[in-house]
Amino acid sequence: AMAKNCGFGTATGWEIPGEESGSGITVTPVQIAAAFQVVACNGNYYPPVVVEGLQGADGKAEPLVSAGSSPGRPALAGSTVVALQEMLEANVLYGTGQQAQIRQGVAGLGGTVISGQARDDAEAHSWFGGYAPVAAPRFVGVIFLEDVPDRADAAATLFAAIMGECLGR
Numbered sequence: 001a002m003a004k005n006c007g008f009g010t011a012t013g014w015e016i017p018g019e020e021s022g023s024g025i026t027v028t029p030v031q032i033a034a035a036f037q038v039v040a041c042n043g044n045y046y047p048p049v050v051v052e053g054l055q056g057a058d059g060k061a062e063p064l065v066s067a068g069s070s071p072g073r074p075a076l077a078g079s080t081v082v083a084l085q086e087m088l089e090a091n092v093l094y095g096t097g098q099q100a101q102i103r104q105g106v107a108g109l110g111g112t113v114i115s116g117q118a119r120d121d122a123e124a125h126s127w128f129g130g131y132a133p134v135a136a137p138r139f140v141g142v143i144f145l146e147d148v149p150d151r152a153d154a155a156a157t158l159f160a161a162i163m164g165e166c167l168g169r
Helices: 029-040 078-094 152-166
Strands: 051-055 061-066 107-114 124-132 139-145
Touching (some): 078 107, 107 152, 139 152
């Protein structure tokens, strides 16, 4: 029930090619972002929205514009949220997510995944998801990099660069 409250097992409504509904262990990056958003928003689930923006034709930063939103609903208990927030922040400060650090603070988690059957020639992918700034979250993101074996930190490094731009460094 907790996973469903965070957006797993439900379609995103975006008709993403090849999207699974989150049954079993298959989830989309959008569903992962929704789970991080629940933690960032103190246990409240808000359906994901499309965001456009970052850089204008002149190279200057433009305001981010959200393409709609909807009311949230409670998804996780407060004690669970606090524990997750502490673990995700500690992972970036002291654990495997250190490459995602930026001045404003990040909470997140990442690693590698294998597509398809677990076998010697399976493709390895790097991912990192999280939110920032830690003190008052404004953005959630997930980076998924295909075919980057032995580079679990590559997605965290890219996450830091993008999140830094979103927050104005």
